[in-house]
Amino acid sequence: MLSRVAESLYWMSRYVERAEHTARLIAVKLDSMVEQSPDEAAASWGRVVQALTGEKLEAHQVDAFAITRRLAFDTENDASLINSLSMARYNARQVREALSNEVWENLNRLYLRLSPVTMDSIWVHTPARLFREALEDMHALEGVTYSTLSHGEGWYFLELGRHIERVQLVGRLLNLHFNAAATEGAVSPKYFDWLVLLKFCTAFEPYTKRYTASIRPQKIAEFLLFDAEFPHSICFSIDRMTEALAHVAPGAAPARRAAVERLAGRLKSAVDFGQIDDLMNGGIDSFIADVIKQCEQIHHQLYQSYITYGAETVL
Amino acid sequence: MQHEAFANTEDFGGPDVAPGPGRISRPGADAPYADYELGKPYDEMFTREGAVRGPYAALDSRLSTLSLEELVRRQQTCEQSFLHQGITFTVYSDNRATERIIPTDLLPRIITASEWARLEAGLTQRIVALNLFLRDIYNEGRVLKDGVIPRTLIYGSKHYRREMRGLPVPHGAYVNICGSDMIRNEAGDFVVLEDNLRVPSGVSYMLANRDVARRAFPAVFRSMGVRPIEHYPLELLATLRSLTPFTEDVSIAVLTPGVFNSAYFEHAFLARQMGVELVEGRDLLVNDNVVYTRTTSGLKRIDVIYRRIDDDFIDPLNFREDSALGVPGLFNAYRAGNVTIANALGTGVADDKAVYAYVPRLIRYYLAEEPILNNVETFLCREEKSLSHVLANLDKLVVKAVGESGGYGMLVGPHASQKERDEFAAKIKADPDNYIAQPTIQLSTAPTFVGNGVEARHVDLRPFILHGAETKIVPGALTRVALKRGSLVVNSSQGGGSKDTWVLSQ
Numbered sequence: 001m002l003s004r005v006a007e008s009l010y011w012m013s014r015y016v017e018r019a020e021h022t023a024r025l026i027a028v029k030l031d032s033m034v035e036q037s038p039d040e041a042a043a044s045w046g047r048v049v050q051a052l053t054g055e056k057l058e059a060h061q062v063d064a065f066a067i068t069r070r071l072a073f074d075t076e077n078d079a080s081l082i083n084s085l086s087m088a089r090y091n092a093r094q095v096r097e098a099l100s101n102e103v104w105e106n107l108n109r110l111y112l113r114l115s116p117v118t119m120d121s122i123w124v125h126t127p128a129r130l131f132r133e134a135l136e137d138m139h140a141l142e143g144v145t146y147s148t149l150s151h152g153e154g155w156y157f158l159e160l161g162r163h164i165e166r167v168q169l170v171g172r173l174l175n176l177h178f179n180a181a182a183t184e185g186a187v188s189p190k191y192f193d194w195l196v197l198l199k200f201c202t203a204f205e206p207y208t209k210r211y212t213a214s215i216r217p218q219k220i221a222e223f224l225l226f227d228a229e230f231p232h233s234i235c236f237s238i239d240r241m242t243e244a245l246a247h248v249a250p251g252a253a254p255a256r257r258a259a260v261e262r263l264a265g266r267l268k269s270a271v272d273f274g275q276i277d278d279l280m281n282g283g284i285d286s287f288i289a290d291v292i293k294q295c296e297q298i299h300h301q302l303y304q305s306y307i308t309y310g311a312e313t314v315l
Numbered sequence: 316m317q318h319e320a321f322a323n324t325e326d327f328g329g330p331d332v333a334p335g336p337g338r339i340s341r342p343g344a345d346a347p348y349a350d351y352e353l354g355k356p357y358d359e360m361f362t363r364e365g366a367v368r369g370p371y372a373a374l375d376s377r378l379s380t381l382s383l384e385e386l387v388r389r390q391q392t393c394e395q396s397f398l399h400q401g402i403t404f405t406v407y408s409d410n411r412a413t414e415r416i417i418p419t420d421l422l423p424r425i426i427t428a429s430e431w432a433r434l435e436a437g438l439t440q441r442i443v444a445l446n447l448f449l450r451d452i453y454n455e456g457r458v459l460k461d462g463v464i465p466r467t468l469i470y471g472s473k474h475y476r477r478e479m480r481g482l483p484v485p486h487g488a489y490v491n492i493c494g495s496d497m498i499r500n501e502a503g504d505f506v507v508l509e510d511n512l513r514v515p516s517g518v519s520y521m522l523a524n525r526d527v528a529r530r531a532f533p534a535v536f537r538s539m540g541v542r543p544i545e546h547y548p549l550e551l552l553a554t555l556r557s558l559t560p561f562t563e564d565v566s567i568a569v570l571t572p573g574v575f576n577s578a579y580f581e582h583a584f585l586a587r588q589m590g591v592e593l594v595e596g597r598d599l600l601v602n603d604n605v606v607y608t609r610t611t612s613g614l615k616r617i618d619v620i621y622r623r624i625d626d627d628f629i630d631p632l633n634f635r636e637d638s639a640l641g642v643p644g645l646f647n648a649y650r651a652g653n654v655t656i657a658n659a660l661g662t663g664v665a666d667d668k669a670v671y672a673y674v675p676r677l678i679r680y681y682l683a684e685e686p687i688l689n690n691v692e693t694f695l696c697r698e699e700k701s702l703s704h705v706l707a708n709l710d711k712l713v714v715k716a717v718g719e720s721g722g723y724g725m726l727v728g729p730h731a732s733q734k735e736r737d738e739f740a741a742k743i744k745a746d747p748d749n750y751i752a753q754p755t756i757q758l759s760t761a762p763t764f765v766g767n768g769v770e771a772r773h774v775d776l777r778p779f780i781l782h783g784a785e786t787k788i789v790p791g792a793l794t795r796v797a798l799k800r801g802s803l804v805v806n807s808s809q810g811g812g813s814k815d816t817w818v819l820s821q
Contacts, residue, residue, distance in 0.1 A: 003609045004598050093401065094574045097587035105399050112398065153611065251612030306611040311600050314613045 001153045003307045005098050008091040009154050013161030015088035020138045021169045022052055022081045026071055027131035028199045039186035044193055047176045053079045069119045085111045100148040106141040159244040163237035167295050170201055170234055171288045174224055178284050194220055201232045222276040235271045242268050249306045256305040263301055267294040341365055347769045356757035357503045370425040373535045386764055390421055393527045402523055404577045418812030423528045424761045424794040431818045434505055437688030439786045442493055445665050447681040449489040453479045463680050464673045474663030484659050485558045488782050491657040497776040499759035506689045512666040514623050517793040518779045519581035520813050528815035540820040544791035548588035550781055557783035558655040559618045567591040570622040572640045582623050601644030604651040619655045626660050668717045668751045669695055691756055696747040705752040709736045712752040729755050758803055763796055773797040775805050790818040
């Protein structure tokens with residue numbers, strides 16, 4: 001597969017994952033804010049904004065309309081839903097020949113549907129509906145990607161992009177909640193915030209099946225970090241990443257493969273053998289930060305091994 | 316290709332295909348033809364007296380049963396389908412990029428079997444002669460020594476590539492993909508307006524339009540014995556394969572300038588349909604005169620490149636050094652015989668608008684045959700007698716700059732103001748060698764759906780000719796439509812659209 005094509009598929013998938021995550025956070029937040037006190041809602045919105053854009057909001061800046069506009073439709077905000085979709089589509093457009101018609105048309109249609117939407121048109125009645133519908137479209141996109149595209153090298157680059165992105169998004173969200181839990185007052189997550197965290201990760205029902213409906217931060221951390229079966233857990237994503245790495249670049253020289261696979265293997269064993277008990281007395285934030293950092297290293301090595309390698313290194 | 320279907324299954328096998336008994340459609344009087352004007356030009360659907368021509372009877376009959384709303388709905392469905400598939404080009408204005416679809420008309424243009432047979436024979440004759448001409452001028456130059464065509468016209472052309480002299484080209488096939496522009500004159504004969512021998516585009520629209528028209532009029536389509544065109548990508552692949560001496564594991568790539576090029580959809584479409592790699596200049600590198608693509612698994616050799624980049628931009632080491640689209644060293648690999656480039660470099664010299672005037676003479680010279688297809692009468696301003704005729708008759712002529720294409724650098728005399736004509740006359744006098752003139756031939760008109768009825772619009776015809784080890788012409792073409800009433804400009808960059816072309820099997 002052309003290195004440029006692999007690169008575009010990888011980024012297309014990262015942007016779709018980011019768009020889906022953004023849409024879900026907004027939808028869940030818009031639905032749940034009505035059940036919270038103004039201070040708690042402000043703290044919760046603040047965590048959403050920080051998770052998605054890295055920006056810290058002061059309590060008085062929290063205005064659901066302005067935040068939703070900024071996170072969803074602001075083209076000046078690199079991390080906005082519409083920019084993520086636009087970048088996903090831009091990358092997909094460059095590799096049309098590597099995608100099935102269904103994949104392209106689903107993504108293109110979603111973008112064309114969302115790009116003319118204005119806040120005024122959705123805010124009056126049920127603003128969350130648009131984002132829930134966008135999520136349904138993205139699930140459909142995921143479905144046709146799985147069912148219409150050959151599960152060859154290109155598909156595994158999509159998997160890599162999706163899961164490298166997901167680990168970082170879920171990791172950031174977990175870290176923000178556990179950092180806030182270490183403080184007192186309105187910003188400290190309440191029972192309801194932990195429930196919302198599960199919903200941010202589509203994890204509420206799977207979690208209750210595993211641990212019953214008793215919502216406890218430690219169990220949530222265990223579930224989202226170490227559950228081997230739940231698709232939005234960090235352990236699951238790292239497992240998929242490792243498997244995808246075994247399938248890409250089949251003809252690459254062993255040394256180039258080993259450089260990436262070694263990094264992924266190290267990360268996988270850290271997560272496979274991690275214990276929640278070791279982390280709960282402090283250390284969970286540095287553990288997650290380290291996972292995110294290792295993902296970045298894997299990303300860089302992926303580029304060096306398969307995408308931007310110098311011609312002189314292989315001739 | 317896959318698209319959403321038109322929801323009109325009731326169309327299949329309906330009893331309404333045969334012309335209704337005794338019904339006579341009168342252009343200019345009855346719906347949907349109330350605003351259909353029959354003028355001096357040949358009309359594809361109606362005779363001068365306003366009777367429906369035979370091949371259009373079934374279509375006419377179907378149109379008379381469809382409501383305006385239904386036609387509008389079908390037109391919208393087709394536009395939606397183009398938009399969702401990304402069959403668009405980008406228009407930049409006010410710092411905003413807008414994507415537009417190339418307008419497509421629902422109504423097919425129909426060509427009879429005998430008309431097609433003549434076109435096919437004529438186009439084959441023409442491409443064979445043009446390739447012999449290219450081989451000649453890049454080798455011994457017999458045609459120049461024999462004084463058939465002026466030396467200065469060839470060596471002075473900005474499209475003549477000295478670098479190509481003496482280089483062997485597989486099968487002597489310099490032009491492998493050609494898209495000639497044809498028009499139908501007032502007498503109803505097809506004549507050649509332009510040979511596009513460099514990087515002609517539009518074939519993807521030929522195929523996309525087929526999907527549209529077939530789904531808009533399935534029963535009519537089935538009843539008429541329309542010849543299929545879907546195998547074009549296969550024929551293109553076979554042509555490209557025939558250009559390399561290797562037979563096993565031939566590696567072919569389509570070279571595109573990239574996603575911002577207006578024909579990018581077509582490049583990706585052809586690569587996908589042929590199952591070959593779509594590459595940009597930055598994906599390729601040349602080492603030791605061999606061309607490679609950079610893949611995740613390492614470097615992979617490329618044998619044939621179907622390039623959709625102009626000569627000038629293909630290799631910054633040998634041609635324009637400011638080109639970021641090309642591949643440094645590509646031409647050296649080509650010269651070394653390690654890669655085939657289709658079309659070959661330097662073919663533009665033969666579709667120069669001045670050389671065009673000589674093509675009938677070239678056919679006689681190389682093939683000792685009379686041309687089957689005529690040219691449009693052409694005055695070369697480089698010849699003094701022609702120049703004075705052109706300047707005296709600017710209000711009746713179309714004047715074109717020799718090296719331009721796409722409708723640029725052109726004066727349509729009868730539609731221009733006196734001021735525009737005077738300005739253009741000054742340009743011609745300053746550089747007569749650079750201009751040719753042709754009488755304003757009326758393009759034929761064809762029925763076109765315009766939103767509130769069916770009206771006559773001017774059309775041309777672009778068939779696609781493939782030439783490798785043998786010549787192949789898929790029985791179809793792109794029919795381009797000037798969507799503005801009365802306009803003769805069919806170029807998509809200037810408000811043109813297109814429609815499907817049905818070649819009948821008998």
